[in-house]
Amino acid sequence: MPLRIRILGAGVSGLTASILLAADGHRVELIDEYFAVPAVGTALALVPPAQSVLARLGVLERVRTISAAPEVGTLRAADGQVLATVPAGDALLTSRSELVRILLDALPASVTTSRRRVEDIRPLRAGADLLIGADGVHSLVRRSGWPRRPSARSHGVTVLRGTTPLAPPEVSETWGRGWLFGITPLAGTGTNWFACLPEHRTGSRREDLAHLRRTVGGHRAEIDAVLEAAAPQRTLVHGIHTVGGIWPVRQNVVLLGDAAHAMAPNLGHGANTALQDAQSLVQAIREQCGRSERRGEQGRGIPPDAASAVVSRSLRRYAARRVLPDQGWRLASEAMMRVAMTSSAAGWRDRVLSTTLGRIGQRAG
Numbered sequence: 001m002p003l004r005i006r007i008l009g010a011g012v013s014g015l016t017a018s019i020l021l022a023a024d025g026h027r028v029e030l031i032d033e034y035f036a037v038p039a040v041g042t043a044l045a046l047v048p049p050a051q052s053v054l055a056r057l058g059v060l061e062r063v064r065t066i067s068a069a070p071e072v073g074t075l076r077a078a079d080g081q082v083l084a085t086v087p088a089g090d091a092l093l094t095s096r097s098e099l100v101r102i103l104l105d106a107l108p109a110s111v112t113t114s115r116r117r118v119e120d121i122r123p124l125r126a127g128a129d130l131l132i133g134a135d136g137v138h139s140l141v142r143r144s145g146w147p148r149r150p151s152a153r154s155h156g157v158t159v160l161r162g163t164t165p166l167a168p169p170e171v172s173e174t175w176g177r178g179w180l181f182g183i184t185p186l187a188g189t190g191t192n193w194f195a196c197l198p199e200h201r202t203g204s205r206r207e208d209l210a211h212l213r214r215t216v217g218g219h220r221a222e223i224d225a226v227l228e229a230a231a232p233q234r235t236l237v238h239g240i241h242t243v244g245g246i247w248p249v250r251q252n253v254v255l256l257g258d259a260a261h262a263m264a265p266n267l268g269h270g271a272n273t274a275l276q277d278a279q280s281l282v283q284a285i286r287e288q289c290g291r292s293e294r295r296g297e298q299g300r301g302i303p304p305d306a307a308s309a310v311v312s313r314s315l316r317r318y319a320a321r322r323v324l325p326d327q328g329w330r331l332a333s334e335a336m337m338r339v340a341m342t343s344s345a346a347g348w349r350d351r352v353l354s355t356t357l358g359r360i361g362q363r364a365g
């Protein structure tokens with residue numbers, strides 16, 4: 001009983017939904033402007049619930065082989081003092097470009113792909129039982145379907161991310177006055193690094209790196225060593241944009257991933273929730289198709305009115321399951337970004353963290 005499904009966006013959420021829906025026998029068309037593997041392979045942390053989705057896709061073992069799995073990391077003040085020791089909780093640190101490459105490879109031949117930029121979603125809705133907006137933070141599907149909701153907003157923060165071929169001197173995130181700097185391993189021997197600082201973008205990655213060195217350099221030798229090895233061609237520079245809360249389903253349209261809940265990167269959960277959204281939507285559709293079949297609609301394909309009932313019940317189910325966790329992560333990530341990036345209250349923050357987290361650590365020990 002295949003549904004006709006169009007998906008706009010071949011990022012983590014759109015690729016995952018395409019693979020799972022095609023495996024269930026639906027007719028899937030996947031549209032993206034690029035179908036591109038990101039050029040710089042900075043790391044994503046994938047936690048166990050997201051790993052379960054990768055297992056369902058049949059790619060978890062391949063992802064494991066290209067991931068690093070550190071056991072702990074430290075949260076440090078700008079002078080190097082350890083504020084907290086943070087267990088990694090079985091997270092895999094995976095290169096974003098390798099993850100997208102693996103998902104593209106796993107796309108079944110039955111999925112029709114179309115490389116083009118979409119400017120109007122009306123033709124996408126025509127002739128489809130379901131339109132999935134997996135088109136990222138600046139989602140056209142969201143802007144078109146929810147025109148009264150505010151669009152993505154900037155937080156006045158610039159993110160620089162990159163990789164170096166050297167082994168990481170430590171696994172850490174350092175919080176300074178109005179900046180942060182993270183160091184994690186990449187699979188093999190490389191280092192993944194990321195930094196947030198008040199908005200400053202010149203259009204030249206060389207200049208942006210120089211500004212980063214001036215802002216965060218000279219505090220800690222480990223950061224200086226990573227920045228010494230950083231190169232403009234292995235660096236990405238962008239702003240942080242998030243979107244406000246939304247009920248992500250309307251008629252036969254649904255939003256997944258960043259289109260529904262783009263969040264600050266500070267808890268590393270955007271791709272994790274995107275994977276879980278896709279899995280949850282497909283599960284809801286499977287349940288409702290099964291119910292429809294049991295009621296005797298099988299054998300003739302789903303007639304238009306039955307298809308629309310299946311879709312609307314599935315979307316309600318999906319939203320009921322995903323809105324709370326997704327919006328919870330969004331709000332918590334933004335709160336974390338504010339704490340991490342505070343300048344005026346940095347001394348107070350560090351004292352509170354070292355006292356409270358230190359005590360929790362002692363008790364746990």
Ligand SMILES: Cc1cc2nc3c(=O)[nH]c(=O)nc-3n(C[C@H](O)[C@H](O)[C@H](O)COP(=O)(O)OP(=O)(O)OC[C@H]3O[C@@H](n4cnc5c(N)ncnc54)[C@H](O)[C@@H]3O)c2cc1C
Pocket residue numbers: 008009010011012013014031032033034035043044045046116117118119134135136137139140159161194256257258259265267268269270271272273274
């Ligand atoms: C600095 C930083 C660090 C992060 N670290 C982590 C982490 O450690 N762990 C984690 O889980 N998440 C992390 N994230 C978040 C994660 O990268 C995103 O949440 C995730 O990639 C979103 O996937 P998506 O599929 O929803 O959207 P996207 O990956 O943005 O995909 C959207 C796709 O839609 C296509 N598209 C958009 N509009 C159109 C159009 N009009 N026509 C045609 N195609 C279109 C685009 O080409 C793109 O391929 C981080 C994010 C940042 C910025």
